[in-house]
Amino acid sequence: MTSISGSTVLVTGGQRGLGKAFVDAALELGAAKVYATARKPRPSADPRVVPLALEVTDPSSVAALADQVRDVSIVINNAGVTLRKPLISTAIDDIRNHFETNFFGVLRVTQALAPTLAANGGGALINVHSVLSWAAGAGGYGAGKAALWSATNSFRVDLAAQGTQVVGVHLGYTATDLTADLDVVKSDPFDVARDALLAVENGQTEVLSDDVSRQFKAALSGPVEGLEFALVDGHLVARHPPTSTTV
């Protein structure tokens, strides 16, 4: 188990959206220092927040970050982008570029910082997935988050010997820039981030932050058609809930 209080935390994409909420929640839970990255970092008024530059698609940027955060014990891979097009009609280059951020970006940061976590006693690695890791019809975004879910589960095995707690977070629509154009019901990012950090403190390895994430996790054991999603009254839901597909 990993205590947030007194810890030094890194949040990729920590200057806005869910990442900024992770920074605020970590500080509320007593973190001593939080590194908050952005591609063009802005100064912070809070002396506990250290803004740093990071472009996750650039190996030299990731290496430079790793040099600057030698005291970190909790790494939160939050940075990500969306891609809302059907997989069948998305250009391969667009999918590859998307994976560069949402999949390879997380791999780069994790590989670069795993030795630091080991040197600092193990600590915790938190990867931000999505309910769409498990949903059918979520295009390149869903494919990237599914790949990331798999990677997180492998990192849990890889990093067990060094005592790093590896945590995957699944969430549905949350009120950030990423969903600003969507007229849907959204969670409060601070609640999502705080619940995820508390789950880390409680020794959990997977965080299902809302009803739709719990619904899709349960649907994994049913027919694959149960993984299709729909929007009903602004809520993301399973198109065929298990009860309607069970004979």
Ligand SMILES: NC(=O)c1ccc[n+]([C@@H]2O[C@H](COP(=O)([O-])OP(=O)(O)OC[C@H]3O[C@@H](n4cnc5c(N)ncnc54)[C@H](OP(=O)(O)O)[C@@H]3O)[C@@H](O)[C@H]2O)c1
């Ligand atoms: N919002 C939702 O409904 C929702 C649902 C499920 C999962 N998620 C996941 O939650 C995470 C945060 O998303 P959000 O909703 O907060 O999105 P957001 O408001 O659009 O913020 C995206 C963040 O990612 C960073 N980022 C994007 N590309 C980057 C790159 N190439 N290198 C470094 N940083 C990069 C951005 O940093 P800059 O400041 O440099 O732009 C920004 O901080 C993502 O992984 C997303 O997939 C979100």
